[in-house]
Amino acid sequence: MALGGATMDERVPRDFQTLRATILERRQSLPKRIAQIAAYALDNPDDIAFGTAASIAASAGVQPSTLIRFAQQLGFDGFTSLQQVFRERLRERNSSYDERLAALRAKAEEGAGHRAIFDGFVAAASTSLSDISRTLNEAHFEEAITLLAKAETIYVLAKRRSYPVASYIAYALGKLKIRNQLIESAAGLNAEMIGFATPADAVIAISFSPYAPATIEETRTISDQGVPIVAITDSSFSPLAQFAKVWFEVAEADFGGFRSLSATMALAMALTVAVGEKRRDSGRKPKSR
């Protein structure tokens, strides 16, 4: 008549989430060695799923019998039943991200239907998001936020393919009540607009290969006026990089010759909102004159 876990508790965790919760809940009251395994199990669920009782016990630094006691305390009748839950977890979780993407992409490539085109764009967007999430340079991100939060006016500069991003940034900045100026090509007054920018302002410039000559030229001009520039572009060889105080390299996947914009969009939105938050936090007193 030892621990209630084994015999009294009839609610045996059948799925991983429940099991995890149960373990975390009891963590404090577990004996040392059992707790040792509990921690190992939550940290290395894959090992539990595939390993043998002996190998797992060795990895966790305990005896195989302890492993079985652990399982029994949780209400399972043995290690094997416990292991089922860990295996079910692997089995039930949707086919992996990459596999799903590969499937989408395969369909998009082989299938001639229109749905394939859609799948292709979704795949491209997902890939781009996944990439940027992995590769975003946090230091650069912070730097850009600081730089932009100090600016009196944020100028947003982009043409052609990048223009939708710029227009969204302008919209979001407006909603956040941050003064901004979108440099559009429509009215042909770019030179004048740019002329107003001072070193107390800042620029977000966006351009991807093939870089719109106008964007480069305007970036150069505004850079010469001493206005700090945050650039979003696609490689370190980008002509934008040389002018920028901070620049982000965003690799967008493409489909059918049309590159995704999703990663750039996500970055742009994050930048914008982060700047808004930073300004609010610093009591609406940017370090300007």
Add this chain to the structure above:
Amino acid sequence: MALGGATMDERVPRDFQTLRATILERRQSLPKRIAQIAAYALDNPDDIAFGTAASIAASAGVQPSTLIRFAQQLGFDGFTSLQQVFRERLRERNSSYDERLAALRAKAEEGAGHRAIFDGFVAAASTSLSDISRTLNEAHFEEAITLLAKAETIYVLAKRRSYPVASYIAYALGKLKIRNQLIESAAGLNAEMIGFATPADAVIAISFSPYAPATIEETRTISDQGVPIVAITDSSFSPLAQFAKVWFEVAEADFGGFRSLSATMALAMALTVAVGEKRRDSGRKPKSR
């Protein structure tokens, strides 16, 4: 000698992709029962990963010994080695999409840092893409493509938050040499622009709650002129829906009050490119790609 697989072939597939390719390549030359297992293995990789030789053989309808022969023909020294590859596949594939998203979202919610903001937007975008990929109505999609492909001029109508999407559509249509007209609010000539549209044209209208009054008004006007409308909006109660011949319901996830645009963007790009392709196919001789 018959099959070099077992002894001669030294390139044993170590990863699932290679293994899969190898099996598919040899599929024709495999004996009946072996092929039976090969098919089962590719169709039920999870079962191979978790089952015992006996259980798998029973499921596949063969003898356990055949399973082992299958493994040996592929160059493995037994079923166990083969199984390792199937397990490695489960192990290596990144944590599931949902888990990853949950992690991002959790970080975004708890973490106060700026990185959290970025993660939040990436998560929102990913969720939106995943949703639309699941829920897209293919019939509507085809209908919209047909409708737009027939149009002489495609009018693109969107304000505020949806405007970036519209500007991208306009850009892409231009690249595809499809005549189009973006209804911008800048010049204040919207009424005149809209006046030119005829039933031979078509409109892509995009608006999300809170629906920009101007968009609704212009959509109504252009609808009254008999111009067919494809709408992208966020619910069946959207005022756009009543005017539209075809409409898409796109549920965008949001973060910090800013909705993602990624799903709308993907749909817009797919629509645009599909229209371009349809025109090419029906304009010239329809030719398989």
Add this chain to the structure above:
DNA sequence: TAGCAAATGGAACGTGTGACTCATTTTTTA
């Protein structure tokens, strides 16, 4: 500090495993 219960380590055990072998059937070749 003594006494007791819980926790742990380690060895022993019976079952079910994968792999091997060989007889039989099927397919290929001459």
Add this chain to the structure above:
DNA sequence: TAAAAAATGAGTCACACGTTCCATTTGCTA
């Protein structure tokens, strides 16, 4: 069609596996 080779099915076996048991250690209570 006969002979040879390959493929298959089924029985067997060594062994690794999960489990149980028991002696020992640790921790708690009085």
